[in-house]
Amino acid sequence: xxxxxxxxxxxxxxxVTEEADGTVLLYIDRHLVHEVTSPQAFEGLxxxxxxxxxxxxxxxxxxxxxxxxxxxxxxxxxxxxxxxETLDANIKEFGALAYFPFKDKGQGIVHVMGPEQGATLPxxxxxxxxxHTSTHGAFGALAHGIGTSEVEHVMATQCLVAKKxxxxxxxxxxxxxxxxxxxxxxxxxxxxxxxxGGTGYAIEFGGSAIRDLSIEGRMTxxxxxxxxxxxxxxxxxxxxxxxxVQGRPFAPxxxxxxxxVAYWKTLVSDExxxxxxxxxxxxxxxxxxxxxxxxxxxxxxxAGIVPDPAQVKDPVKRExxxxxxxxxxxxxxxxIEQIAIDKVFIGSCTxxxxxxxxxxxxxxxxxxxxxxxxxxxVVPGSGLVKAQAEAEGLDKVFTAAGFEWRxxxxxxxxxxxxxxxxxxxxxxxxxxxNFEGRxxxxxxxHLVSPxxxxxxxxxxxxxxxxxx
Amino acid sequence: MKAFTTLNGLVCPLDRANVDTDAIIPKQFxxxxxxxxxxxxxxxxxxxxxxxxxxxxxxxxxxxxxxVLNYPRYAGAQVLLARENFGCGSSREHAPWALEDYGFRVxxxxxxxxxxxxxxxKNGLLPIVLPAETVDQLFKESVAAEGYRLTIDxxxxxxxxxxxxxxxxxxxxxxxxxxxNGLDEIGxxxxxxxxxxxxxxxxxxxxxxxxx
Ligand code: SF4
Numbered sequence: 001x002x003x004x005x006x007x008x009x010x011x012x013x014x015x016v017t018e019e020a021d022g023t024v025l026l027y028i029d030r031h032l033v034h035e036v037t038s039p040q041a042f043e044g045l046x047x048x049x050x051x052x053x054x055x056x057x058x059x060x061x062x063x064x065x066x067x068x069x070x071x072x073x074x075x076x077x078x079x080x081x082x083x084x085e086t087l088d089a090n091i092k093e094f095g096a097l098a099y100f101p102f103k104d105k106g107q108g109i110v111h112v113m114g115p116e117q118g119a120t121l122p123x124x125x126x127x128x129x130x131x132h133t134s135t136h137g138a139f140g141a142l143a144h145g146i147g148t149s150e151v152e153h154v155m156a157t158q159c160l161v162a163k164k165x166x167x168x169x170x171x172x173x174x175x176x177x178x179x180x181x182x183x184x185x186x187x188x189x190x191x192x193x194x195x196x197g198g199t200g201y202a203i204e205f206g207g208s209a210i211r212d213l214s215i216e217g218r219m220t221x222x223x224x225x226x227x228x229x230x231x232x233x234x235x236x237x238x239x240x241x242x243x244x245v246q247g248r249p250f251a252p253x254x255x256x257x258x259x260x261v262a263y264w265k266t267l268v269s270d271e272x273x274x275x276x277x278x279x280x281x282x283x284x285x286x287x288x289x290x291x292x293x294x295x296x297x298x299x300x301x302x303a304g305i306v307p308d309p310a311q312v313k314d315p316v317k318r319e320x321x322x323x324x325x326x327x328x329x330x331x332x333x334x335x336i337e338q339i340a341i342d343k344v345f346i347g348s349c350t351x352x353x354x355x356x357x358x359x360x361x362x363x364x365x366x367x368x369x370x371x372x373x374x375x376x377x378v379v380p381g382s383g384l385v386k387a388q389a390e391a392e393g394l395d396k397v398f399t400a401a402g403f404e405w406r407x408x409x410x411x412x413x414x415x416x417x418x419x420x421x422x423x424x425x426x427x428x429x430x431x432x433x434n435f436e437g438r439x440x441x442x443x444x445x446h447l448v449s450p451x452x453x454x455x456x457x458x459x460x461x462x463x464x465x466x467x468x
Numbered sequence: 469m470k471a472f473t474t475l476n477g478l479v480c481p482l483d484r485a486n487v488d489t490d491a492i493i494p495k496q497f498x499x500x501x502x503x504x505x506x507x508x509x510x511x512x513x514x515x516x517x518x519x520x521x522x523x524x525x526x527x528x529x530x531x532x533x534x535x536v537l538n539y540p541r542y543a544g545a546q547v548l549l550a551r552e553n554f555g556c557g558s559s560r561e562h563a564p565w566a567l568e569d570y571g572f573r574v575x576x577x578x579x580x581x582x583x584x585x586x587x588x589x590k591n592g593l594l595p596i597v598l599p600a601e602t603v604d605q606l607f608k609e610s611v612a613a614e615g616y617r618l619t620i621d622x623x624x625x626x627x628x629x630x631x632x633x634x635x636x637x638x639x640x641x642x643x644x645x646x647x648x649n650g651l652d653e654i655g656x657x658x659x660x661x662x663x664x665x666x667x668x669x670x671x672x673x674x675x676x677x678x679x680x
Contacts, residue, residue: 016660016663016664016667017660017663019641019642020641021640021641021642022640023640023641023642023643025657025660025663025664027664027667027668027671029678036498036499036560037559037560037561039501040501040502040503040561043501043503048654050654053664054668054679056679064498065499077499079499079500079522079523080499082499082501083499083500083501086501121677121678123675124678129559129561130558130559131557131558131559131583144583145559145583146559146583146586147559147560147561147564147583147586147587147590148503148561149561149587149590149591149653150586150587150590152654153653153654153657156654156657156658157654157657157658157661157664158664158668159657159664161642161653161657163640165582195486195553195556196486196552196553196556196579196581199553199579199580199581199582200582226583229553229556229581229582230582231582231583252677252680256676256677256680257677259675259676259677260675260677263675295486295488316485316551316552317485319484320484320485320486323484414490414495414558415495416495416496416498416499433488433490433557433558435488435490435491435557436490436491436513437490437491437494437513438490441494441513441519
């Protein structure tokens with residue numbers, strides 16, 4: 001048999017039927033659901049008189065609209081509240097394997113909640129009406145975001161109409177330097193391939209630097225695959241993957257566990273498997289990253305400067321940079337370390353797991369946020385992450401430094417709730433998108449790792465966490 | 469789903485690369501639990517000078533005269549001309565809903581983000597990929613000539629300019645068939661229920677933990 005990539009294996013084992021043009025019905029094992037992209041899908045089912053095909057595939061939570069403070073007061077915005085209550089009602093009517101509603105202790109960002117519950121398993125196909133579903137590829141699962149029509153389609157049929165992507169291997173060999181994290185690797189890769197570099201591909205991340213990452217680091221990396229244009233990111237299964245999954249609430253037990261593990265161990269790309277494209281980076285070259293523009297590919301290293309559009313020949317690119325600098329309120333050639341910030345956001349499905357919070361806390365222990373920084377929000381990814389952090393005393397470290405310790409949710413990653421930037425405010429953020437208006441209309445977002453965000457909060461401007 | 473066969477439509481050129489779905493429809497409008505009514509808030513932050521929130525009367529909001537969609541010559545446009553990586557970012561289907569609700573039926577660009585591209589087909593909106601040079605040519609022609617229209621023929625897979633120049637585009641047979649006939653994809657899939665059940669039987673035997 002010819003050598004197969006991990007993607008080939010995951011794909012072919014889920015094909016139900018295939019048409020002559022390569023369109024397949026792909027079987028979906030796990031369907032994660034949140035309040036923003038599901039109401040129209042449930043309504044579609046209702047209107048057509050259809051029922052979910054397999055309710056036990058559905059795991060749901062409310063995360064985008066939920067507030068991160070004053071939970072006793074409920075959700076104040078009536079439109080947000082209606083959306084969350086609509087999910088409550090839909091789950092009640094249609095059912096689910098599990099639902100973690102607003103205020104439940106298992107509630108959290110859908111991409112943090114799924115893995116920590118063991119609802120995401122190696123070898124699964126995982127979909128969610130959310131582009132960052134790529135996160136779950138960290139477990140050797142084929143995971144990608146879908147639109148609401150597809151949410152309805154998966155609910156009704158347990159399948160997705162899909163076509164196979166091309167495959168790309170992004171190989172990072174060597175050892176990452178001290179203070180360089182999975183987030184920096186992700187941003188460095190996007191800086192290299194561009195935000196459309198992975199369009200049409202499923203990316204597998206490989207190489208010794210990726211194998212050395214923790215599972216949480218791999219989730220951060222796969223989470224950002226979509227920012228490089230790839231609907232899905234993948235990392236091969238190894239012992240770390242299996243250890244992470246073991247004992248979680250929805251992980252297989254007993255005899256099933258042994259069977260599952262035997263299968264999961266095959267979820268690697270075979271020796272000699274061919275990829276349509278290969279990109280290589282040396283881990284030792286990767287420095288802490290900071291974005292300066294309005295797209296994740298507009299990124300440089302902490303020692304870098306804001307680029308000068310006058311130096312760029314391609315007119316579409318040049319105009320893009322000019323528009324980004326105007327929006328960001330930045331001058332060409334400004335050293336990144338001289339950019340002062342107004343707010344800091346530590347959270348989102350990219351960087352709100354326990355390791356992220358530990359990394360941020362380690363940087364600030366015993367220090368105070370800078371006077372020019374108006375607000376530092378630390379938003380854990382889920383209720384379980386929050387409880388763990390509090391058990392370790394991290395919340396005390398944050399509050400002692402003048403940071404705010406909040407309830408879990410998406411929060412200022414996309415500012416659908418009350419947490420947002422005011423026009424012109426500049427933010428060091430551990431989230432994944434620095435688009436215009438993403439964190440609030442007119443808000444200016446710089447993407448960084450948790451350690452870099454924490455260091456910036458203390459310094460009042462960006463600073464190299466390695467010399468901090 | 470709405471069928472798409474042919475269209476002769478006014479072209480609106482949006483000369484920006486990497487237009488993301490946050491720009492196409494900002495998040496505050498995602499709180500709606502409906503599928504329609506997003507058109508007035510398409511490109512909200514670029515189109516209006518004030519901050520938009522759900523429930524506002526959009527007809528009295530101050531328009532940004534510099535945004536191309538507001539130029540009187542592009543009123544009623546049905547074909548959006550765009551640059552590379554159109555529709556990147558969030559998977560929100562509200563983006564094609566907003567474009568369709570506004571009146572667009574076709575988006576032409578050198579490249580699209582995958583999820584957005586896929587979402588378009590589910591809503592009778594046809595995304596067409598043409599080579600960058602061709603898109604560039606269409607940009608120049610549409611800016612030069614007021615009232616510039618393109619003819620799109622899905623069955624023939626062609627885009628034709630007013631001067632009669634034709635460009636071919638690709639589409640998978642499956643998508644073309646569904647779009648031409650306005651088919652309900654869920655119904656089509658459910659017609660294969662026995663195959664899905666057979667797959668699940670196999671799954672039960674081979675990977676029992678997945679159905680537990
Ligand atoms: S944290 Fe941000 S990117 Fe992640 S699911 Fe929530 S809104 Fe989307």
